[in-house]
Amino acid sequence: MSLRKASDLFVECLEAEGVRHVFGIPGEETLDLNESLAESSIQFVPVRHEQGGAYMADVYGRLTGRAGVCLGTLGPGAMNLVTAVADAFLDRAPLVALTGQADLERMHKESHQYIDVVGVMAPITKWNARLSDAAIIPEVVRKAFKVAESEKPGATQIELPEDIMEMEVEGEPLPRRRPVLPEPSARELLKAADIIRGALNPVALAGNGVVRARASPALREFTRQTGIPVATTFMGKGVVDAADSASSLGTVGLQAGDYKMAGFEQADVVLAIGYDLVEHAPKHWNPGKDKQVVCIDSVPAEIDEYYIPEVELVGDIYHVLSRLGEECRHVPHSGGSTHLNDVVHSYFETAGKDGHWPMQPPRALWEIRRALGRNDILVSDVGMHKLWIGRMFPAYEPNTVLIANGLAGMGFAIPAAIAAKLVHPDRKVIAVGGDGGTLMNFQELETAVRLKTPFVSVIWENRQFGSIVWKQDKKFGRHFGVDFTNPDFVKLAEAFGMPAWRCNGPDDFGVTLEKALEADLPSLVVLPIDYSIDVAISEELGTETVAT
Ligand SMILES: Cc1ncc(C[n+]2csc(CCOP(=O)(O)OP(=O)(O)O)c2C)c(N)n1
Numbered sequence: 052m053s054l055r056k057a058s059d060l061f062v063e064c065l066e067a068e069g070v071r072h073v074f075g076i077p078g079e080e081t082l083d084l085n086e087s088l089a090e091s092s093i094q095f096v097p098v099r100h101e102q103g104g105a106y107m108a109d110v111y112g113r114l115t116g117r118a119g120v121c122l123g124t125l126g127p128g129a130m131n132l133v134t135a136v137a138d139a140f141l142d143r144a145p146l147v148a149l150t151g152q153a154d155l156e157r158m159h160k161e162s163h164q165y166i167d168v169v170g171v172m173a174p175i176t177k178w179n180a181r182l183s184d185a186a187i188i189p190e191v192v193r194k195a196f197k198v199a200e201s202e203k204p205g206a207t208q209i210e211l212p213e214d215i216m217e218m219e220v221e222g223e224p225l226p227r228r229r230p231v232l233p234e235p236s237a238r239e240l241l242k243a244a245d246i247i248r249g250a251l252n253p254v255a256l257a258g259n260g261v262v263r264a265r266a267s268p269a270l271r272e273f274t275r276q277t278g279i280p281v282a283t284t285f286m287g288k289g290v291v292d293a294a295d296s297a298s299s300l301g302t303v304g305l306q307a308g309d310y311k312m313a314g315f316e317q318a319d320v321v322l323a324i325g326y327d328l329v330e331h332a333p334k335h336w337n338p339g340k341d342k343q344v345v346c347i348d349s350v351p352a353e354i355d356e357y358y359i360p361e362v363e364l365v366g367d368i369y370h371v372l373s374r375l376g377e378e379c380r381h382v383p384h385s386g387g388s389t390h391l392n393d394v395v396h397s398y399f400e401t402a403g404k405d406g407h408w409p410m411q412p413p414r415a416l417w418e419i420r421r422a423l424g425r426n427d428i429l430v431s432d433v434g435m436h437k438l439w440i441g442r443m444f445p446a447y448e449p450n451t452v453l454i455a456n457g458l459a460g461m462g463f464a465i466p467a468a469i470a471a472k473l474v475h476p477d478r479k480v481i482a483v484g485g486d487g488g489t490l491m492n493f494q495e496l497e498t499a500v501r502l503k504t505p506f507v508s509v510i511w512e513n514r515q516f517g518s519i520v521w522k523q524d525k526k527f528g529r530h531f532g533v534d535f536t537n538p539d540f541v542k543l544a545e546a547f548g549m550p551a552w553r554c555n556g557p558d559d560f561g562v563t564l565e566k567a568l569e570a571d572l573p574s575l576v577v578l579p580i581d582y583s584i585d586v587a588i589s590e591e592l593g594t595e596t597v598a599t
Contacts, residue, residue: 052223057185058216060224062091064192065324067224067372070120072096072111072473073102073149078115078124080151080164080540083216086218098466099494101128101246105135106466106492107473109206112473114450116263118145118199118207125151126164129171134460136206137175141457143259145204147195148172152181154214172208178315185220193225200587201230202349203327204263218411232349235364235371242364243345244378250320250343252386253279254300254313256336259322260325266369267291270324272375274298279322280387282313285437285456289446295569298453301392304456305442310336314388319341323360325349325368329457333358347371395443396580406557409579412439415483415511418561420445422481428453428471432464435517435582440483462491465508469495472504478567480506486537487516498545499573502514507567510540510582521582536540544575 061084067072075095089097098104101123108119123132123314129150136352150172153165154156178198182191195207197314229234247253261270267290274281275289275298280411304310315321315336323333337344346352346360347368395462396407402413403421416439419429425447431440431454446452452497453471455463461484467481489510496508509547511517516533523530543553551572552563560578567574 052221053220053597054219056087057188057218058085058221059085060185060188060222061192061211061216062087062093063225064189065120066092066179068192068196068227069117071349073120073122074098074107075122075149076101076104076124077122077291078128078151080125080153080165080213081122081211083213084122084149084211085152085409086192092302096498098498100492102135102462102556103466103495103498105132105146105148106138106463107470108146109135109139110453110467111144111474112139112145112199112204113142113453114471116145116200117149118196120147120149121435121515122149123151125153125168126166126480129168130166133171133175134206136172136282137457138460138463139206139248139453140177141204142455143203143263143327143457144420145199146206148176148206148208150208152210152212155183156214161231167265168471176208177205179210181210182212182215183507184491185218185530185579186222188220189222191226193227193394193565196227197230201361202232203260220567223599225560226508232367232394234366234586237365239362240374240378241377244362246320246343246345246361247277247279247322247379248382250382251384252318252462253281253320253322253384254315254318254384255281255322255324255388256283256284256285256303256326257281257290257324257325258330260327261287261290262325263327264368265447266372269369269372269376270429277379277382277430278385278387279382282315282387283334284326284452285441286330287325288441288452288454292447292517293445294447296392297388300387300389301395302442303391304331305438307335307338312388312391312394314386314390315477318386320345324360324372326546327457328355347375371492374572378459382407382576397548399443399445407581409581410557410559410560411581411584412436413443415578415580416440416444416555417480419509421561422564426451427479430464430467430471430480430482432482433461434460434485434488435521436485436511437523438518446519461488462489465492465495465499466491466510468506470498470506470556471501472506473502481509481564482506483509483511485517486510486512486514487535493543494575496549496575500548503572505571507564508573508575510575512537512540512577513580513582517582527577540575540577549573549575551577553577554579566574
């Protein structure tokens with residue numbers, strides 16, 4: 052073991068974890084770390100706001116299953132990370148946040164830029180720690196990655212005091228090991244199979260856990276074997292093929308009415324598979340607390356009075372579904388209703404001919420679907436457009452529609468699209484945002500141009516915080532504090548060195564998208580949007596119960 056600088060050993064530990072990128076902004080207190088990164092195999096990606104870097108790490112983690120890494124300096128840099136670290140925490144994305152810190156000897160007193168960052172981050176991370184001694188670097192790094200990547204994944208944070216990082220130390224990285232998962236006993240499995248075989252109207256609700264476990268093939272096989280159809284949450288989109296109407300009941304989670312229309316009201320047994328309650332509470336689909344719930348997940352179920360499983364099959368979701376499918380070959384009944392899918396798809400399928408201008412969401416989604424292949428990626432920001440995408444956009448494969456549905460913070464889409472393109476350079480990527488959320492992290496378009504990650508940022512422009520207008524109008528019959536003006540987005544994008552277009556009529560959008568997707572640079576398309584039909588579709592489908 053050779054003596055070297057602590058920051059060098061720290062970076063060696065990151066390399067041993069397979070880290071390829073660190074997204075962030077350096078500071079005076081992270082000088083040694085950045086110097087060590089400069090000599091490493093890791094690409095340091097300077098971003099334009101730490102929040103953007105943390106969202107990139109978050110989505111890198113979602114798509115690869117390996118923790119994405121972001122960096123902020125002490126005080127202000129760390130504070131700028133907070134929103135996106137919280138997003139990774141609630142959306143179960145593996146992420147390791149690195150933050151600089153003052154020397155140990157000035158932390159006990161009033162001191163320039165000193166904030167108790169470990170204290171601030173504690174409630175939004177699964178685990179975090181100060182590197183209080185250079186000798187613990189290998190353990191702390193291994194633990195940060197192990198905890199972030201183990202089910203249910205999420206954010207961890209390591210604080211790096213400046214004086215520790217410049218010390219001399221001996222040590223070696225600890226070896227990586229695959230996270231361990233338990234396995235349900237044969238008794239539990241038979242109990243679940245008995246409940247499912249005895250059900251008159253069984254349905255399945257599949258969430259993000261299926262995506263994380265790469266268990267979509269096992270779920271599709273299970274559905275084929277048993278005939279039990281699947282509704283997905285917003286983050287579960289694509290785990291069953293939306294075009295396979297026999298197995299797919301559509302995407303639920305906008306409102307309680309969605310579940311009724313997908314057949315949950317009649318269901319006596321619900322299989323909750325990789326379902327995270329953070330997306331939409333179980334009281335929306337089990338209001339009478341009368342369903343028998345079979346929970347298939349990677350950790351024991353959360354406590355909720357509307358969610359008391361009869362049996363919990365805890366383990367690797369892929370493996371559990373395969374075993375359960377074997378036990379459930381002869382399920383006499385299957386439940387579910389195609390009504391939700393029928394209503395939503397009838398809007399979608401006729402939308403290609405819709406000539407409204409400004410464009411209404413179904414036509415916009417129809418054009419995007421047409422422009423993308425089945426493995427290409429649509430990223431949604433947060434707002435009214437997310438509700439439309441979540442419910443109406445057909446997804447055929449997991450991780451092809453990226454939605455932040457736990458914390459649901461605006462500003463997600465542009466940095467997320469950059470990370471998606473870094474992970475999948477061969478796929479087309481479109482990011483849809485409102486004119487509110489897009490401007491929150493617009494600055495990362497400079498990062499995208501610099502990295503040459505070509506994706507298309509589509510702004511649905513209505514000069515309002517659309518989803519808040521919608522809710523205020525419903526609750527109070529008027530809206531307030533939600534109107535704004537916009538910069539000329541085309542000129543703004545051009546100033547970033549990107550091609551950009553504004554659509555001036557309904558037939559412009561499809562043609563412009565095709566052109567934009569051909570570009571080898573990031574590009575931007577402004578689409579004037581008209582949200583007025585949303586009320587009609589909501590009335591038909593019931594009252595909304597989601598917070599955007
Ligand atoms: C960071 C953050 N701030 C506030 C909110 C609350 N919020 C949810 S949607 C929304 C409005 C979104 O407006 P816009 O981005 O223009 O999209 P639209 O609803 O018009 O599609 C707001 C303010 C949030 N989710 N995240």
